[in-house]
Amino acid sequence: MEISTLCIHGSTDSSDTTGSITVPIYQTATFVHPAVGQSTGYDYSRVQNPTREQVEKIIAKLEKGVDALAFSSGMAAIAAMMELFEPGDHIIASEDLYGGSIRLFNNLSRKNGITFDYINMSKTEDIVRVIKPETKAVFIETPSNPMMQVTDIAEVAKITKDRGLLLIVDNTFLTPYFQLPLRLGADIVIHSGTKYLSGHNDTLAGFLVVNSEELSQRLRYIYKTTGACLSPFDSWLIIRGLKTLAVRMEKQQENATRLATWLSNHSRVTKVYYPGLVSHPDYEISKKQARGFGAMISFEVDSEETARKILERVKIALYAESLGGVESLITYPMLQTHADVPKEEREAKGIHERLLRMSVGIEDINDIIEDLAQALLS
Numbered sequence: 492m493e494i495s496t497l498c499i500h501g502s503t504d505s506s507d508t509t510g511s512i513t514v515p516i517y518q519t520a521t522f523v524h525p526a527v528g529q530s531t532g533y534d535y536s537r538v539q540n541p542t543r544e545q546v547e548k549i550i551a552k553l554e555k556g557v558d559a560l561a562f563s564s565g566m567a568a569i570a571a572m573m574e575l576f577e578p579g580d581h582i583i584a585s586e587d588l589y590g591g592s593i594r595l596f597n598n599l600s601r602k603n604g605i606t607f608d609y610i611n612m613s614k615t616e617d618i619v620r621v622i623k624p625e626t627k628a629v630f631i632e633t634p635s636n637p638m639m640q641v642t643d644i645a646e647v648a649k650i651t652k653d654r655g656l657l658l659i660v661d662n663t664f665l666t667p668y669f670q671l672p673l674r675l676g677a678d679i680v681i682h683s684g685t686k687y688l689s690g691h692n693d694t695l696a697g698f699l700v701v702n703s704e705e706l707s708q709r710l711r712y713i714y715k716t717t718g719a720c721l722s723p724f725d726s727w728l729i730i731r732g733l734k735t736l737a738v739r740m741e742k743q744q745e746n747a748t749r750l751a752t753w754l755s756n757h758s759r760v761t762k763v764y765y766p767g768l769v770s771h772p773d774y775e776i777s778k779k780q781a782r783g784f785g786a787m788i789s790f791e792v793d794s795e796e797t798a799r800k801i802l803e804r805v806k807i808a809l810y811a812e813s814l815g816g817v818e819s820l821i822t823y824p825m826l827q828t829h830a831d832v833p834k835e836e837r838e839a840k841g842i843h844e845r846l847l848r849m850s851v852g853i854e855d856i857n858d859i860i861e862d863l864a865q866a867l868l869s
């Protein structure tokens with residue numbers, strides 16, 4: 492089945508006898524046992540709930556994984572995943588990461604005895620150089636947030652496979668519609684389901700997808716023990732959002748391509764970071780490993796004043812955190828997603844007062860361009 496069909500027909504509840512087109516919301520915390528020592532397959536909703544099970548099945552199919560676990564947010568998924576590690580373990584991570592992941596690693600995981608090296612993943616020699624006997628995993632985000640750097644997943648997988656390290660890929664920006672990290676050699680895929688999978692800026696969710704039964708069992712144990720599970724209603728919202736994933740991704744990418752080109756030609760815009768532009772340094776890798784470039788654009792303007800003006804003047808592209816929904820959103824990474832990253836570290840990555848990040852939605856592109864044009868007027 493092709494991916495756009497899977498998005499719509501990936502959730503069929505075989506136990507249903509009513510003919511309901513959609514999966515029911517099993518709004519229950521617990522389940523009656525048929526007899527002593529017997530189970531219907533469901534005992535308590537923290538462990539599993541039929542609605543959540545359906546969304547997990549579709550996500551596992553979409554990502555070509557063995558199993559998928561649905562969490563109450565992307566950060567809940569990443570925090571649970573970190574329970575795979577022990578004091579003394581070392582993880583190599585992309586230097587450009589979602590701010591929440593950096594905060595978790597530096598402030599909670601480090602306290603728990605896990606150490607990190609943050610590196611630019613574009614040169615695989617650099618990964619090899621920082622591997623130590625204690626290294627257990629490589630964590631990448633590609634394209635990265637907000638600098639849109641692309642990592643060659645298959646190249647990194649060659650290194651991790653040889654050494655028995657876990658390769659963990661945050662696939663939030665491209666979704667399985669455009670990129671399949673497990674097929675490229677990753678072991679665990681992470682999603683903030685809040686973004687494109689939900690698609691409507693109305694639900695928080697997170698996913699871990701794994702390539703082995705062994706990882707599935709270890710994570711299921713952590714999952715039922717720590718309990719950040721996705722509620723039945725929110726599971727249903729993700730199932731509903733997924734039905735339009737293919738059309739949304741296509742439209743958002745088409746709009747992003749038009750907008751990136753328009754921004755590149757604007758006199759107040761000094762730099763545009765979009766992997767779909769032929770001028771992007773990682774254009775070729777993106778084309779090789781993904782079916783599309785996504786709809787996230789970061790861009791630099793000529794002054795802090797211009798950046799602030801845009802945020803205050805936009806009417807269609809709303810000034811709000813988050814991404815991936817049908818509404819275009821524009822954010823100020825310095826004050827939002829990366830507010831907790833120390834200034835020096837942040838600026839070294841190019842996240843400064845002139846950098847804006849835009850998640851392009853499905854509005855008419857001419858309206859989005861007109862909106863930005865008026866916001867960029869002096």
Ligand SMILES: *Cc1c(COP(=O)(O)O)cnc(C)c1O
Pocket residue numbers: 564565566567589591592632636661663664682683684685686695696697
């Ligand atoms: C938003 C985001 C997260 C965190 O997900 P939440 O659902 O907000 O907890 C993790 N990684 C990336 C790339 C994100 O954009």
